[in-house]
Amino acid sequence: MGIGIGxxxxxxxxxxxxxxxGIVSNKLxxxxxxxxxxxxxxxxIFHVVTLSAVxxxxxxxxxxxxxxxxNPSINLxxxxxxxxxxxxxxxxxxxxxxILKLHNVHEFSDNQDIWNYGFLASGVVLIIVGxxxxxxxxxxxxxLQET
Numbered sequence: 794m795g796i797g798i799g800x801x802x803x804x805x806x807x808x809x810x811x812x813x814x815g816i817v818s819n820k821l822x823x824x825x826x827x828x829x830x831x832x833x834x835x836x837x838i839f840h841v842v843t844l845s846a847v848x849x850x851x852x853x854x855x856x857x858x859x860x861x862x863x864n865p866s867i868n869l870x871x872x873x874x875x876x877x878x879x880x881x882x883x884x885x886x887x888x889x890x891x892i893l894k895l896h897n898v899h900e901f902s903d904n905q906d907i908w909n910y911g912f913l914a915s916g917v918v919l920i921i922v923g924x925x926x927x928x929x930x931x932x933x934x935x936x937l938q939e940t
Contacts, residue, residue: 794850795877795923800843802878803885807898808836814896816889822900850877868926876923882916 807813815823815832816839823829857863889895890909898908 794847794854795874795879796881797843797846797848797850797877798874799878799881799919800839800846800885803881804836804840804843808839813899813901816895818896818900819894820896868929872923872926872928874923875926876920879916879919879921879923882912882919886912886916 808815812823815829816835818828818832821828821831823832858865886898886909890897890912897905898912899905902908
């Protein structure tokens with residue numbers, strides 16, 4: 794679910810609200826009606842993929858919660874969301890920003906590299922935060938004890 798949520802935050806905040814970039818805005822700038830329209834279409838495809846990731850995550854969570862030998866800790870949930878969002882930032886950043894060069898985090902910035910590498914760094918930070926939530930045993934019990 795974290796991968797999908799991370800995609801939604803990226804798409805809603807950076808694509809729609811701030812309008813810093815579109816999915817292919819480095820190839821087809823968003824400064825014309827046609828460019829905006831084509832990018833909006835691919836942004837929609839991107840949102841379908843992120844929604845699919847959320848649905849898969851929800852289905853997996855529901856399936857797992859039916860088992861008796863899992864830890865239902867809220868810290869595992871939040872840690873997983875954070876780590877998933879971080880994975881999204883790393884993978885999307887590497888593929889879209891650096892390998893395929895489809896768009897930059899902030900197309901209108903004078904120093905796009907800072908934004909692109911900052912996006913990757915945010916992925917690393919989110920993964921670390923997620924790891925700390927998931928593996929800091931002082932914040933939760935295992936939930937597996939016999940009653």
